[in-house]
Amino acid sequence: MPSPGHPGQRPPGHHLPRVALPQRGAHQGSGGLTRFVAGMEMGGIPIATVMPQLTGLPTVFVRKQAKEHGTGKSAEGGPVDGRRIVVIEDVVTTGGALLASCRQLRADGAKIDSVVCAIDREQGGRENLAVEALRLRAALTRRDLESSLPA
Incomplete structure (x- = not known):
């Protein structure tokens, strides 16, 4: 049984908003076309693993901290x-x-101006990212989830 407030309890026919996915040659940021998607360790990895099937873009996996052994890279996969x-x-x-x-990633030479997330909890992340010229695109926000619950 879902817990109270579980998104599965939304009324029949209610649809939550969708985010536009980056596609090879289709997502053009301020500096050019997207060439990779990068999944954040750990939560972003399952989403980023599916992205190549949806977008045709290759994926790299981003460590929260570069390992001191092995490749020593902060991003693995390319x-x-x-x-x-x-x-x-x-x-x-x-x-x-x-x-x-x-x-x-920027220190390693990557060009980043967009971040995509499944859920924006609306607790300052969008504003904090904007300070460093990073645009947050969320599939859902806390407000979306709360408004989908029955009254």
Whole structure:
């Protein structure tokens, strides 16, 4: 049985908004076409794993912190230097982990201006990301989820 307030309890026929997915050659940020999607460790990885099937774009996986052994990279799966990347996360609250990872990816040469998430909890993440010229595109917001619940 779903817990109270579970999204599965929304009224029949109620539809939640959809986010436009980046597609090869279709998502053009301020600096060019998207070449990769990058899934944030751990929550963004399942979403980013499906993205190539939906968009045709290759995926890299972003560590919260580069390992000191092995490849020592902050992103695994392909080179990011000089490539336009859309970063994928499951839930954004304040955006702290996203900001740290985007800073590291940019330091590695990636070009990032967009972040896509499943849920924006609307607790300052959008504003914090905007300070560093990162646009947040959310499939759902806390407000969307709350408004979908029966009265």
